[in-house]
Amino acid sequence: MSIFPENVSTYGQAIDNLFWLILAFVAFAFFVSLFILIYPLIKYSSKKVNRAEYITGEKKKHFKWITIALVGLLLSDFVILYVEHDTWGEIESVPSKADVRIAIIARQWNWIFVYPGPDGVLGTTDDVTIDEMNSSLHVPINANIVFELRSQDVIHSFFLANTRLKQDALPGRTVIRWFNITKPGKYDISCTQICGILHSKMRNFVLAETPEQYKHFTDSLYNANKPATASN
Amino acid sequence: MTTTILKPGINVGLEDSHGPGNFEPIHNSPDHDNVVFATAETDYHGHPHYGRVLVTLLLLLGVSLTVGYVFSPGIAIALIFLTALWKVVLVVRNFMHMKYEPLFVFIAVAAVALIIYAFFFGVYPDITAVPRDVTYPH
Amino acid sequence: MENLHHKKSFWSKYIFSTDHKTIGIQYMVMGMFMAGVGGYLAYVFRYNLAFPGKSIPFYGMLGAEQYNAFVTIHGMIMVFWVGMPVLLSAFGNFLIPIMIGTDDMAFPTLNALSVQIFFLSAVILIASFFVPGGAFGGGWTMYPPFSAGGYLNHNPDFFKALFSGTSLLILAVALEFVAMLMGGINFLVTTVNKRAKGMTPWKIPVIIWFLNIGAVIFMFSVGPLVAGAFMLLFDNVLGTGFYDPHRGGDPMLWEHLFWFFGHPEVYVLLLPSLGVLAEIVPVFSRKPLFAYKTIIYLALLSAFLSVLVWAHHQFVAGIDPRMATFFSIGTILISIPFAGIFLSYMATLWGGKITMKVPMLWAIGFIGLFLIGGLTGLFLGSNTFDIYAHDTYFVVAHFHYTLFPDIFFGFFAAFYFWFPKFSGKELNPKLGKWHFWLTFIFFNGLFFLLFFNGLAGQHRRINDYSSFSLISREPYQTFEQIATISAIGLILSQFIFLYNFISTLRSNRKSVKNPWESTTLEWLSDSPPPHGNFNPYPVVYRGAYDYSLPDVPEDFTPQNVPNPNNN
């Protein structure tokens, strides 16, 4: 059993790999440090040693070990930064090709989904808004889903664990993020920023479907919601 | 040992002042509780010509009030803040006697400016340069 | 000085005293009491997490609102009402004058005022549980608009808003800041101006350096937050819109203001504890502190860097992505000075003559646990992995692995070490060892498994995980139960300490004057130190860590022993 939830997004694997990379560095550093902490406790125990050595550590000869360790730490830090940098850019910037554009609006205490309507453009009168608890956001698989994230009242945080994506929704600003789900299924959306008494019930779903199912869903949605619904 | 005993009853800085050069530990003296130790404040720092500083400050105020009518807004604002900075330097150096203090004090107060600048630098893009949207229905 | 030895009433001796030792002990006792309150809150919500929907012994049913409030106030208490007073104020007040060889702090009256204001702040904090609406429940970070009632009501009812849990919390924190600022001014002036003759900067013990660096960091980083707290209070009570996007404000501003203080605050808490280690490790390995000057320089470097890294708490908050890279670099850079300090402590052990007495146990435990806490910070300092790990139990476990050793292991190490100084009596070492091992084991049982819960996607501050299929399954629920049982064990094992403490105070196990054979000045005075501390006042000739000098028969040389070479 993996320690992560199942990864279903295009960029999730990079984050998982980053974890294992950092873990390798950290585990090495941890065991080395633990050794240099525990070993002298045994070797230089007062039962075995008559008198301590007088080492102030101000001499270069003595301090070089710490310098080596610090340089090693710095280097591994920069390796980590170098490796992660591309992934960070990928997740934080909007892809040039957006297959589906939607808006996700946080509210106390559920997520509101806004579909762009038949014209495919958000902010027009034919937008369809789904505002109910435990509702599902339908998306097609293998498509770049670009969403505008907003909040109506307080700070929330959009967390889709299976895609490794998390983003705070701040009132007063629109954040654009994206994901691309590769496997059909139903995935939890949760709010990770404390937002009131029903914070623990603020749960919705992403329902990843095949493109045909998604087309079927949107058609039925647009038919059921002739331009009567208020737009966002 | 530069401690001096002033006239009785006048106690300058017994509680929290001692002058430079007072390096001898006084607790060795047997009757130290009965002596009023004071190092005159005049020893600590000199005094600039306060009146002249005041006149300069008032003149600078006049400048900051009039530049708005003379120059274009950009230059005027730059000049206004430059005069404000000049005024601050004058007050701190002369009225607060910063110019008689060791460098340490200047560094401590200048650190404030540095820290505030760090804060400004870190927050700047998030408050001023992010696309904002306040049009959604309430 | 005629009133020096005259008998004083209980009130003027223990409550309204201006003596630095009494004030230090007042801070410590209040901090320990607040730790009890914070621990009780932790017990209640941990029990709820392991056994949701069950009635909690010694509390009853826990609703979502109380759960949020308990989580919030637990964090607030442990940082501001336990960590700050115990580490910074208690040890700072007790140790600074006595370790630099002087009689008292520079401004004793200010010091007494500071402890009284601190008491008031604690009272206000606890009172906030009992106002209508209960204590504030929006996380210790108090992000608006959730914490800014003005957002929901443009014309708030002034008195109702003023006596709400939110306003009282802001007020309590503000008063706490005032108390700590007064203490900080005192620390700095005392250390700069009142050192014993001959104590040049490089002869000051590390803990005094670190307490002062901590005070400086606190003083310089708290300013913007004080201004921000005023703004938040205005939003709440008067209906301004500083954090209300509808009226031009921005909640992001608070996040920056808060973390601009909140991150340096971590170092304010860490540095005194590191100072405690620097005193204890050389004593019990009979060896000079490794690279004393470098440690000070590294601490100064970390103080400088600490104000440049704050936004790593906001990687997913929607800050500018380029700035996130900048802050990520800053974050990993700040790992360097602290790694250097810890490595120097470990290097001190090599070639020493190590006795594992109780304070040393706590110190080594601190280093070992902090290793885990510090190294897991690498995961979170990387902005990309933080996208996933932010606000999960991974973060919770990480910062408990840093703050718990920091606050509690550091405190207990210092307490067992200096208790002979406080009271003239020695704690029972056998009970001390029991206390250490039980705390150590239960602490690991409490937080280690939570790393895995966090990696599985379990997010914070949720009172009931039943809605979330990813984490309400096995083994994560079992992990929660193990954590809760360990938490109860952790709290119960503190009663060993309490018993040890009280029974020692009541016993007459007198301690010798310098029980650990330490070199620093505080052991020159009587235990407990009399008013005025020293008679005669010491003169310092050497650094604080002259253990096992080559040509000296004893393996320690106190700071007041003249140097034959006269340098």
Add this chain to the structure above:
Amino acid sequence: METNQNHLAIPIIKIPQGRLGMWVLIAGELVIFGGLICCYLLFRIRYPHWGAMAANTNTFIGALNTVVLLLSSYTIVRAHGAAVKLDIAKARLWMMCTLLGGVMFLVDKSIEYAHEISEGFTFTSPKLVAAGDHVGSLFWSFYYIMTGLHGAHVLAGMTAIFIVMMQIRKGNNMHRVELVGMYWHMVDLIWIFLFPLLYIAK
């Protein structure tokens, strides 16, 4: 109160501890105001049209207050000069002048507040909302919180000056004249920054 044995200290950095403490306090206060000014500046850059709001502040009263504060800074520094010469009567007279300056400042400020509030520039400012400018009230929020906090410092400084004025009657603690003076100059400094920010930079 017990006798304080401060004189056993050896000042490594040659500065009396009262002055040192006051410098640290001033640094701490400046960070608070620095943070506040920083927040204001950030929003000022975000909303360029706040220049029109600043036009509604009363530059005349602002300038008058600057003059008052500068003059009172001068008088407190003269009080310090007299205190150094142990001329108690003169020192108290100059301190009285400073107190008068503080009172004048607060009176001016209240007149100004009253005027602005009567014109409808308040925290919530329905006038601005009606005019379609939702963010204008934020300017006034900043205006009131900055000048209000500064006013609170003026009041605190006046209290301190008054207390010291009482203390030096018999010639005790003369050095405290300089210390309260330093605090008063800090109040002056903050105003030197607030004045261009809120009044003349349109």
